[in-house]
Amino acid sequence: MRLRLKGARVVDPGSIDDYKDIIIFDGMIEAVIDPSSPYPPVMLDSSDPSSVTKGLKSEENDTNYSEAGKIGVDNFPVEEGDTNYSEKGKVEASPTVSGEGYTNCSKEADITEIDLAGMVVVPGLIDMHVHLREPGQEYKETIETGLKAAARGGFTAVCPMPNTNPVNDNAQITAFMVNRAKSLGGTRLYPVGAITRGLKGENLAEYGDMKQAGIVAITDDGRPVENARVMRRAMEYARGLGIPVISHAEDLSLAGDGSMNEGIVATRLGIKGIPNAAESTVVMRDIALAELTGARLHIAHVSCEESVDAIRQGKKRGVNVTAETAPHYFTITDEAVAEYDTNAKMNPPLRTEQDRLAVIEGLSDGTLDIIATDHAPHSLLEKDVEFDRAAFGIVGLETALGLSLQLVNNGSLTFDELIEKMSKKPAALLNINNDIVPGNPADLTIIDPDAFWSVNPETFFSKGRNTPFAGYHLRGEVYMTMVQGTIAYHRTDGGQ
Numbered sequence: 001m002r003l004r005l006k007g008a009r010v011v012d013p014g015s016i017d018d019y020k021d022i023i024i025f026d027g028m029i030e031a032v033i034d035p036s037s038p039y040p041p042v043m044l045d046s047s048d049p050s051s052v053t054k055g056l057k058s059e060e061n062d063t064n065y066s067e068a069g070k071i072g073v074d075n076f077p078v079e080e081g082d083t084n085y086s087e088k089g090k091v092e093a094s095p096t097v098s099g100e101g102y103t104n105c106s107k108e109a110d111i112t113e114i115d116l117a118g119m120v121v122v123p124g125l126i127d128m129h130v131h132l133r134e135p136g137q138e139y140k141e142t143i144e145t146g147l148k149a150a151a152r153g154g155f156t157a158v159c160p161m162p163n164t165n166p167v168n169d170n171a172q173i174t175a176f177m178v179n180r181a182k183s184l185g186g187t188r189l190y191p192v193g194a195i196t197r198g199l200k201g202e203n204l205a206e207y208g209d210m211k212q213a214g215i216v217a218i219t220d221d222g223r224p225v226e227n228a229r230v231m232r233r234a235m236e237y238a239r240g241l242g243i244p245v246i247s248h249a250e251d252l253s254l255a256g257d258g259s260m261n262e263g264i265v266a267t268r269l270g271i272k273g274i275p276n277a278a279e280s281t282v283v284m285r286d287i288a289l290a291e292l293t294g295a296r297l298h299i300a301h302v303s304c305e306e307s308v309d310a311i312r313q314g315k316k317r318g319v320n321v322t323a324e325t326a327p328h329y330f331t332i333t334d335e336a337v338a339e340y341d342t343n344a345k346m347n348p349p350l351r352t353e354q355d356r357l358a359v360i361e362g363l364s365d366g367t368l369d370i371i372a373t374d375h376a377p378h379s380l381l382e383k384d385v386e387f388d389r390a391a392f393g394i395v396g397l398e399t400a401l402g403l404s405l406q407l408v409n410n411g412s413l414t415f416d417e418l419i420e421k422m423s424k425k426p427a428a429l430l431n432i433n434n435d436i437v438p439g440n441p442a443d444l445t446i447i448d449p450d451a452f453w454s455v456n457p458e459t460f461f462s463k464g465r466n467t468p469f470a471g472y473h474l475r476g477e478v479y480m481t482m483v484q485g486t487i488a489y490h491r492t493d494g495g496q
């Protein structure tokens with residue numbers, strides 16, 4: 001089936017920001033054309049001047065001819081030697097033209113149109129940090145519910161972390177995840193393998209085998225690699241394989257048994273704190289190790305000012321380091337814990353206003369390359385308990401775009417910058433080509449930029465309800481998520 005996405009503004013940062021129609025055939029982007037251009041484009045036959053009109057839809061006026069002449073520059077594959085195309089088009093711009101009754105190209109012209117007036121189409125969003133809990137903790141989330149939540153959040157691809165049970169530290173588990181996702185269709189899954197077997201921090205996992213089975217990076221996320229020599233060796237192997245090492249930066253001896261940010265709020269609540277240095281010291285160590293090994297290092301879930309500073313300095317020195325933060329770190333602070341709300345408990349913890357602003361500054365000056373969710377679903381069993389006994393982690397897939405768009409609405413980021421951070425940068429880091437160009441799979445996120453909606457966890461497709469954002473009013477919502485030309489999510493009328 002051929003689809004025409006009609007009437008939307010198409011934004012692919014660095015290459016397109018314009019009103020374009022996207023033609024999709026067999027799951028692939030076939031053409032990106034001017035909204036007034038006919039499709040398929042007119043096939044010229046000099047012996048039959050009237051042929052130029054065949055297959056055209058009727059238009060109000062005849063300006064579509066000169067538009068048709070422009071198709072070549074609009075990525076439509078114009079035949080070699082077709083240089084007088086536009087000239088011919090002009091010649092045939094006769095006022096008697098009507099699309100009615102022209103059936104010559106009707107087979108090719110059999111196009112289903114999707115009206116996207118008022119919407120923005122962007123390259124599919126990629127969330128490079130999610131926890132899908134399968135295998136092992138399917139009561140919290142499954143690959144199926146996680147991928148549905150991802151599609152609803154506008155993500156065409158996600159990267160599940162290896163802290164499943166069993167751990168994704170071998171090719172069998174990797175293959176299981178990949179196959180499960182393939183059998184489901186919808187949002188794509190690119191697993192991240194473990195750095196060490198069983199996430200124990202001792203012996204390296206088999207990166208080569210896992211890479212063949214589909215991993216795109218390695219990490220012990222959920223736990224730091226405590227031993228610097230182990231981390232160094234991991235970086236050396238990963239470098240050889242051309243995959244990034246993702247660091248969950250945490251000094252366990254400093255974090256101790258803290259369960260929120262160390263500071264005034266923790267003192268007031270009588271909760272043990274985790275200082276910024278528990279994160280930033282390991283960020284600094286891993287940047288030093290990346291400098292030593294030349295590996296590609298990616299810092300996960302950056303929460304505090306000192307980490308942002310360390311990454312900024314590392315980048316200045318030319319270290320191959322990228323970093324992500326999550327929407328909660330630039331939206332709320334440790335004040336959100338005030339009612340002992342376990343839905344505001346995650347690792348690293350929510351920090352102070354100063355840190356929140358430093359994270360936004362890091363996003364806007366490019367120090368923080370990527371926005372990822374760290375989607376960490378838990379059940380009531382782990383969350384409906386005393387604060388210090390509750391599990392760390394919040395869900396994020398279905399609120400990420402809405403929360404992140406607030407940075408655009410309030411002028412902290414441009415829309416292009418946001419799409420860079422939620423789509424293009426993760427794609428580049430993971431070697432995924434999601435440019436909106438003919439020949440690429442039609443993995444697209446369609447955003448309704450002015451829709452107002454409220455976060456209602458009861459409507460989540462995720463099994464997790466553990467969000468601190470319930471009741472938030474947001475502007476900008478996912479309208480449709482398309483993966484390989486198939487609709488993976490479509491907002492029903494009226495929003496949620």
Ligand SMILES: NC(=O)N[C@@H](CC(=O)O)C(=O)O
Pocket residue numbers: 131163221222223248345346347348374376377392393394
């Ligand atoms: N972020 C969290 O608070 N929790 C994550 C682990 C992690 O990303 O460190 C989890 O798996 O629940």
Ligand SMILES: [Zn+2]
Pocket residue numbers: 221222223248300301347348
């Ligand atoms: Zn982590």
